[in-house]
Amino acid sequence: MKITAIRLTRMTLPLEPAxxxxxxxxxxxQFPATLVTVETDxxxxxxxxxxxxxxxxxxxxLFLGTDPLQILNQVRRIETINFHGGRYWPLEVALWDIIGQxxxxxxxxxxxxxxxxxPAYASCGExxxxxxxxxxxxAAKARGFRAMKIRISRDDVAxxxxxxxxxREAVGxxxxxxxxxxxxxxxxxxIAPALxxxxxxxxxxxxxxxxxxxxxxxxxxxxxxxxQRVRAQTGMQIAGGExxxxxxxxxxxxxxxxxxxxxxxxxxxxxxxRARQVAESANLRHRLFTPHTWTNGLGLLxxxxxxxxxxxxxxxxxxxxPPGWTPDRRDFFLEPIDIDDTGCLVVPTAPGxxxxxxxxxxxxxxx
Numbered sequence: 001m002k003i004t005a006i007r008l009t010r011m012t013l014p015l016e017p018a019x020x021x022x023x024x025x026x027x028x029x030q031f032p033a034t035l036v037t038v039e040t041d042x043x044x045x046x047x048x049x050x051x052x053x054x055x056x057x058x059x060x061x062l063f064l065g066t067d068p069l070q071i072l073n074q075v076r077r078i079e080t081i082n083f084h085g086g087r088y089w090p091l092e093v094a095l096w097d098i099i100g101q102x103x104x105x106x107x108x109x110x111x112x113x114x115x116x117x118x119p120a121y122a123s124c125g126e127x128x129x130x131x132x133x134x135x136x137x138x139a140a141k142a143r144g145f146r147a148m149k150i151r152i153s154r155d156d157v158a159x160x161x162x163x164x165x166x167x168r169e170a171v172g173x174x175x176x177x178x179x180x181x182x183x184x185x186x187x188x189x190x191i192a193p194a195l196x197x198x199x200x201x202x203x204x205x206x207x208x209x210x211x212x213x214x215x216x217x218x219x220x221x222x223x224x225x226x227x228q229r230v231r232a233q234t235g236m237q238i239a240g241g242e243x244x245x246x247x248x249x250x251x252x253x254x255x256x257x258x259x260x261x262x263x264x265x266x267x268x269x270x271x272x273x274r275a276r277q278v279a280e281s282a283n284l285r286h287r288l289f290t291p292h293t294w295t296n297g298l299g300l301l302x303x304x305x306x307x308x309x310x311x312x313x314x315x316x317x318x319x320x321x322p323p324g325w326t327p328d329r330r331d332f333f334l335e336p337i338d339i340d341d342t343g344c345l346v347v348p349t350a351p352g353x354x355x356x357x358x359x360x361x362x363x364x365x366x367x
């Protein structure tokens with residue numbers, strides 16, 4: 001089998017004006033998505049999405065005529081151009097979709113088949129006042145979620161902690177809360193200094209009193225010792241690694257025992273094949289793997305298949321913060337991915353990824 005064509009369809013969906021992502025002080029009012037379609041001479045077509053694939057056209061020739069089933073060689077090809085271009089891991093997703101179809105199995109089974117569903121946590125994007133965030137958590141709990149992650153802006157730490165406190169008081173003790181400081185990676189143009197270690201330690205102490213399950217990216221990636229100190233001082237679990245660029249960097253973090261929970265996004269960080277290696281290495285050290293999933297429904301599905309295959313947990317991230325961010329908006333060009341009535345994401349049973357694309361919507365929003 002050979003790859004005969006790789007097609008990129010770029011789409012743009014206007015964001016709600018009120019949407020204000022905590023990690024981006026000047027968010028663009030557009031949500032870009034790129035659909036990757038890989039065609040083969042056997043008539044099998046794979047799809048993927050996640051990152052925008054900007055600049056990929058210059059490297060497309062490296063993949064045409066190659067065998068999509070030789071996945072390790074394909075991963076190595078993508079890694080050779082990461083230095084020169086972008087993160088082209090949505091291409092790997094499309095290749096796994098092809099492999100699953102050839103095998104007649106869901107991709108999760110190819111990754112180990114440990115689970116057929118995973119509990120999801122509601123992952124927030126907006127910065128809301130304490131009462132508004134507490135009410136959103138109550139609504140999420142009523143919808144079936146068992147946990148929520150709240151982002152705290154470096155510009156308003158006190159307000160963020162107040163939102164966590166109000167949420168804890170509202171939801172009670174039977175609902176897990178996580179907090180993200182977003183100090184490990186930056187959006188383009190963000191040159192604000194990171195919070196110093198001493199302040200992060202004080203923040204972690206306050207959050208530990210509120211029974212926060214984990215503190216995510218409390219410090220820049222280079223400060224492994226600092227992250228270890230925060231954990232030792234507070235007893236709180238530390239999470240990170242969602243956008244680490246290479247498998248070598250992630251392996252070094254695991255070897256150094258930097259975190260309790262490793263979160264590489266399979267469409268933004270190191271791809272599906274390599275993320276499985278991270279998960280297995282972390283599990284051997286009695287640490288957890290649960291990937292970042294903040295792209296669209298195809299990116300979420302790719303992460304779900306890997307996570308379910310390797311027995312990730314305790315939760316899988318589910319981007320959710322209505323009214324600005326809902327499954328319908330996030331997955332605007334495909335059948336929305338949503339939790340069931342028990343708060344779980346169920347792995348599709350169809351061969352491959354199991355996604356259903358709405359091609360009319362794709363055509364409508366293509367730019």
